[in-house]
Amino acid sequence: MSTHSFGGASLQTIRHASTIQARPGQPPSFAGARDCFESTVHWLEGEEARALSHSELEAQLADKGREMLRRLLQDHLDLRAWCEPRLEEVVGADGAVRSRVETGHGRGLLTVFGEVKASRLAYRRPGQVNLYPADAALNMPIESQSHGLRRLAALEASRGSFEGGHDAIERATGQRLGKRQVEELAQLTAADFDAFYAERKPAAAGADGDLLVLSCDGKGIVMRPEALRPATAEAAAQADPKFQTRLSPGEKRNRKRVAEVGAVYDAAPAPRTPVDVLASSSQQGGRRARPAPGPVAKSKWLVASVTEDAAQVVRRVFEEAERRDPEHRRTWVALVDGNNHQIERIKAEARSRGVEVAIVVDLIHVLEYVWKAARCFYKEDDPAAESWVLDKALEVLDGEADGVAEDIRRQADRDRLDAAKRRAAEQAADYLAHKAPYLDYPTALAHGWPIATGVIEGACRHLVKDRMDITGARWGLAGAEAVLKLRALVSNGDFDTYWRYHLLREHQRVHATRYAGRVIPRAA
Numbered sequence: 001m002s003t004h005s006f007g008g009a010s011l012q013t014i015r016h017a018s019t020i021q022a023r024p025g026q027p028p029s030f031a032g033a034r035d036c037f038e039s040t041v042h043w044l045e046g047e048e049a050r051a052l053s054h055s056e057l058e059a060q061l062a063d064k065g066r067e068m069l070r071r072l073l074q075d076h077l078d079l080r081a082w083c084e085p086r087l088e089e090v091v092g093a094d095g096a097v098r099s100r101v102e103t104g105h106g107r108g109l110l111t112v113f114g115e116v117k118a119s120r121l122a123y124r125r126p127g128q129v130n131l132y133p134a135d136a137a138l139n140m141p142i143e144s145q146s147h148g149l150r151r152l153a154a155l156e157a158s159r160g161s162f163e164g165g166h167d168a169i170e171r172a173t174g175q176r177l178g179k180r181q182v183e184e185l186a187q188l189t190a191a192d193f194d195a196f197y198a199e200r201k202p203a204a205a206g207a208d209g210d211l212l213v214l215s216c217d218g219k220g221i222v223m224r225p226e227a228l229r230p231a232t233a234e235a236a237a238q239a240d241p242k243f244q245t246r247l248s249p250g251e252k253r254n255r256k257r258v259a260e261v262g263a264v265y266d267a268a269p270a271p272r273t274p275v276d277v278l279a280s281s282s283q284q285g286g287r288r289a290r291p292a293p294g295p296v297a298k299s300k301w302l303v304a305s306v307t308e309d310a311a312q313v314v315r316r317v318f319e320e321a322e323r324r325d326p327e328h329r330r331t332w333v334a335l336v337d338g339n340n341h342q343i344e345r346i347k348a349e350a351r352s353r354g355v356e357v358a359i360v361v362d363l364i365h366v367l368e369y370v371w372k373a374a375r376c377f378y379k380e381d382d383p384a385a386e387s388w389v390l391d392k393a394l395e396v397l398d399g400e401a402d403g404v405a406e407d408i409r410r411q412a413d414r415d416r417l418d419a420a421k422r423r424a425a426e427q428a429a430d431y432l433a434h435k436a437p438y439l440d441y442p443t444a445l446a447h448g449w450p451i452a453t454g455v456i457e458g459a460c461r462h463l464v465k466d467r468m469d470i471t472g473a474r475w476g477l478a479g480a481e482a483v484l485k486l487r488a489l490v491s492n493g494d495f496d497t498y499w500r501y502h503l504l505r506e507h508q509r510v511h512a513t514r515y516a517g518r519v520i521p522r523a524a
Helices: 033-044 054-083 133-136 147-160 162-173 177-197 230-238 311-325 340-352 363-377 382-398 401-415 419-438 439-444 454-468 475-489 495-510
Strands: 100-110 115-125 211-222 256-267 298-305 332-336 358-359
Touching: 033 332, 054 115, 054 298, 100 162, 115 133, 133 162, 147 162, 147 177, 147 475, 147 495, 162 177, 162 332, 177 311, 177 475, 211 311, 211 340, 211 454, 230 311, 256 311, 256 454, 298 311, 298 454, 332 340, 340 358, 358 363, 358 439, 363 401, 363 419, 382 401, 382 439, 401 419, 401 454, 454 475, 475 495
Parallel strands: 211 332, 332 358
Antiparallel strands: 100 115, 211 256, 256 298
């Protein structure tokens, strides 16, 4: 799990620090909570409880215990209201002095225990909004739902559907939130994602000799029509499907928007040979040897966005890489699937930062093109196709991508392929020839670099597909972006640290900005 440090005071140091002052009468005595406790004990001692099974006891005691906790919280809020000191005046951010004070201003708050009411002093001035220093002491949210419910909603929304989150919250707390409320609370929680990662201190130096690996990819999300990118929305509007109930070959629904995903991780070099990666079947008495293990990812960091484009996500990836290696002392390796735009963005970002990055195209994508060529020369069930692919793949790993491309073209001429197969063979050959500068596998294997994009492929599956591809889901931009950010926080092991940071930012946004000099008054 990552640890991050931020400047400034903790929430504890900025809370209202007033002391209890004498007031007429007796302070609240937590009588409601005590009555609830005694009533629960009396129930447990009675015939009704003794007649229940343990599961029935658990269920009823959970409800009674939640009510007791709600009353404890209510009684505590009543005590704080009784103890709140009266200030001479309060100056707002508008510069207006509020010297009129009214008691008994209450507000409701739905918490994980149930609904409570907080009463506090209101500092007033005609024509100006009221100020409530006691709200700042409690870091009260603007919304009627507590921060505890917000946190729970965010975590549940990141795990599964909003409807499932609604059900999970009700099971855990007894409180009912609508699906829309769960989504809105998730969006509120994710609001400080960018600032959180921008303000982190430099990371501790990685182990000597560790590689710094960067990777990017994209995954489509089914969106609502208004959330599509302009080009996709235009294509969807102009579509003229041949059939009403299904797509014909080559047609697209044009309803997806690509979420860009980035990853950064450290890895100890693991030198290998081509045979280590793809052991030949002629070895070990006709049995294929087990491939040697490649570099293992550690300290993995992920980011995903459906609102930002590839260039912006690549920039975030480089920012995280520079945080880990600000002086560019380590070996940087960028793994890609061959997407030309991603490659150009990585090159541009590397140039702007003055860092050398070795770009390597994923071997698995290369093998797909080699297999594409093999299907042009062999029947679908011909075992010779596998041997042919293995031989060509080993040649590619030996740095002979251009030669393999020429071999494919020569074999296509020799076999006099029909137009369709010839076109497929040419596509495979062109891919190998065009990507040859990024297929320097001999260097990659000798230096122990990774040559497969398993980490980013897994990130796309985990961050995007597993959550966003729920059957029937149609996403709006704000909801999709919030869920992606929350899933990234959880995957990075940063959610708890982020939550503390988010509460600090909430205090600044909701409370400190309302007072002159952003200083919340407190009793002397």
